Amino acid sequence: MQRQTGQVSQELGKLWSQEGSGSALGEQVQETAWVAASQRGDSLAFNRLVLKWERTVFNIALRMLQDREEPAEAAQEIFLLAFKNIRRFRQDSRFSTWICNKAGVCLKAGSAFAVRV
Numbered sequence: 001m002q003r004q005t006g007q008v009s010q011e012l013g014k015l016w017s018q019e020g021s022g023s024a025l026g027e028q029v030q031e032t033a034w035v036a037a038s039q040r041g042d043s044l045a046f047n048r049l050v051l052k053w054e055r056t057v058f059n060i061a062l063r064m065l066q067d068r069e070e071p072a073e074a075a076q077e078i079f080l081l082a083f084k085n086i087r088r089f090r091q092d093s094r095f096s097t098w099i100c101n102k103a104g105v106c107l108k109a110g111s112a113f114a115v116r117v
Helices: 005-019 024-039 043-065 070-084 095-108
Strands: none
Touching: 024 043, 024 095, 043 070, 043 095, 070 095
């Protein structure tokens, strides 16, 4: 049974307002909620994760590829693979740790598509 994106987004909004914006605990709770919603198929929740971590993943790619054009494409490929495999994320660590680790592994392999996320 697939949940409605709007309903999940409302739940995320409630969580965010309850925890308060700006607090480290609130941000961690919010990120956990986005991951859980993404694992249930909510693409809006995953988009929020992308918006939060796209600069970090881009900077990893920039440092590793040392090029201005390729990092954007590599970051996009990494997030695409992460979206396809979000259900494999066990939440043993933070999402940021998982996505940054996967970015490094994919980029070391030479292609984001060379490694399963």
